[in-house]
Amino acid sequence: MLEIKFVRQNLSIVEKSLSDRGKSVDLETLKACDVRRKAVLLEIEDLRRERNTVSDRISQLKKAGEEPETLMQNMRDVGSKIKDLEKILDENEQAVIAILMEIPNIPHASVPIGKDSMDNPVFKTVGSLPEFDFTPLPHWTIGEHLGIFDFERASRITGARFPLYFGAGARLERSLISFMLDTHTAGHGYTEVLPPFIVNRTSMTHTGQLPKFEEDLFKLEGWEYYLIPTAEVPVTNIHQGEVLDEDRLPVCYTAYTPCFRSEAGSYGKDTRGLIRQHQFNKVELVKFSRPETSYDELETLRENAEEILRRLNLPYQVVTLCTGDMGFSSAKTYDIEVWMPAQGVYREISSCSNFEDFQARRANIRLKRKNKKGTELVHTLNGSGLAVGRTVAAILENYQQKDGSVIVPEALRPYMGGMEAITP
RNA sequence: GGAGAGGUGGCCGAGCGGCUGAAGGCACCGCUCUCGAAAAGCGGCAUCCUGUCAAAAACGGGAUCGUGGGUUCAAAUCCCACCCUCUCCGCCA
Numbered sequence: 115m116l117e118i119k120f121v122r123q124n125l126s127i128v129e130k131s132l133s134d135r136g137k138s139v140d141l142e143t144l145k146a147c148d149v150r151r152k153a154v155l156l157e158i159e160d161l162r163r164e165r166n167t168v169s170d171r172i173s174q175l176k177k178a179g180e181e182p183e184t185l186m187q188n189m190r191d192v193g194s195k196i197k198d199l200e201k202i203l204d205e206n207e208q209a210v211i212a213i214l215m216e217i218p219n220i221p222h223a224s225v226p227i228g229k230d231s232m233d234n235p236v237f238k239t240v241g242s243l244p245e246f247d248f249t250p251l252p253h254w255t256i257g258e259h260l261g262i263f264d265f266e267r268a269s270r271i272t273g274a275r276f277p278l279y280f281g282a283g284a285r286l287e288r289s290l291i292s293f294m295l296d297t298h299t300a301g302h303g304y305t306e307v308l309p310p311f312i313v314n315r316t317s318m319t320h321t322g323q324l325p326k327f328e329e330d331l332f333k334l335e336g337w338e339y340y341l342i343p344t345a346e347v348p349v350t351n352i353h354q355g356e357v358l359d360e361d362r363l364p365v366c367y368t369a370y371t372p373c374f375r376s377e378a379g380s381y382g383k384d385t386r387g388l389i390r391q392h393q394f395n396k397v398e399l400v401k402f403s404r405p406e407t408s409y410d411e412l413e414t415l416r417e418n419a420e421e422i423l424r425r426l427n428l429p430y431q432v433v434t435l436c437t438g439d440m441g442f443s444s445a446k447t448y449d450i451e452v453w454m455p456a457q458g459v460y461r462e463i464s465s466c467s468n469f470e471d472f473q474a475r476r477a478n479i480r481l482k483r484k485n486k487k488g489t490e491l492v493h494t495l496n497g498s499g500l501a502v503g504r505t506v507a508a509i510l511e512n513y514q515q516k517d518g519s520v521i522v523p524e525a526l527r528p529y530m531g532g533m534e535a536i537t538p
Numbered sequence: 539g540g541a542g543a544g545g546u547g548g549c550c551g552a553g554c555g556g557c558u559g560a561a562g563g564c565a566c567c568g569c570u571c572u573c574g575a576a577a578a579g580c581g582g583c584a585u586c587c588u589g590u591c592a593a594a595a596a597c598g599g600g601a602u603c604g605u606g607g608g609u610u611c612a613a614a615u616c617c618c619a620c621c622c623u624c625u626c627c628g629c630c631a
Contacts, residue, residue, distance in 0.1 A: 152588085159588070159600045166600085169612040173556045182611085189611040357548055482548060482566095489548080489585085 115476045116217055131220045134227050134437035144213040151206035158199045165192050215325055219472040221437050222446040228436025241429030243453055244512050252456040253510040254387035259518050260538050275392045282536045289529030290502050291370050294397040294422055298499055302418045304368035309348035311371055312339050317351040320477035322443035329378045341374035345398035346496045354477040357489050363481060364411055365402040388503040395502035401495040408493035412468040416448050419464045419499040425525040428508050429453040431460050445470045452508040463504045466497030
């Protein structure tokens, strides 16, 4: 959420941000309600001041043994007037907040302006593409040949877009989770956390999934609880309402969680394979940073995520999301895209964002400077490190052999009990 | 599910209708003392909104003691509902 003061004073910046993102919000209503709110507030404060001073006088008179009935009657009237005005104030305030909640974050100056993913510039390309002397198969075909996953049975258990792994496939998924967590904890200094997979409405609002994107979430019937679409939600909310010491920052967490997404509006997209599932595993990186270093932290966070692909020897590219393609809460986002030989495209496997103080304002996460009065909002960042199902897909496709087997990347072999290849 | 206790500033903790935006302590900042540091002494130290103002400072006003309602001229303090934490009992992986 942006600060109302900022919006008021920088309306043109907000308007530009919205148009760069290709979004629109009713700023006229926002302005009108804000002005009305202010006017009513002044009126209320006047009345409250009167009540406070007169109440003091009543108290003194009573001590002197008097019963100031007229004054008390007057204050009764003032009280009910205040109550009426407070109702109007509240209505306008709610309207302001509701619209404010719909305004996405302001993109950082370095974010390219563009309409959609076609306009995302490539930031870097890493690794060389594998060459095959046969036509590389898509990962779902490879996986079915190997007998390591079974989408048909999964759909009978639940429905479309759910994973079911067997044997070396299940092991591969689990190995990747451990490998990623170990790399980020031992290698990159993150603290491992295992958070709840179900969160309340407040937490979802803090990180920006709500109120705008309710239809993307799975909600528990009869509860104001939601299945998490990413570990970002529970992990960022670890410190909601807290004041962090300056020298504790940056606080860096990594968490494995399953993620649940309704994928509303993506019917017909990626219908086969592991790319788009209602449930998938992900290892997430989350940082709480000082404002002045958050963009450096974004670069290292992105490097930390890339490191997984480098150690697995998977070719990838990094793109900078343009204004039109960026998420609601983000000020700047890099997508890391892994090479998928069968489709001949790079597919998103990680998204690394700096939210600046957008989430911190909603979640009220602050920092206290050593020699300074008061507190200020921290910056929050996160990125996948990485999406596990998509990593499995990438390994299957990039490491596939002519005979249908798949080589296990060397970095993973210790986690796979020394297994060098997955064979049918 | 049943029975209790509790949620107060960066932290601990007192207060339980008006003199309390909140005692005391810790932490933090400034000064004194010291060659310096420690200790000690003195002083300062919540947040947000808002008015005068070009702005800052300063000063004035308002709000905030888990959240939301209510009682009252007046609520951290009384009443109701909800949320959360803790203890005990029951049930259970």
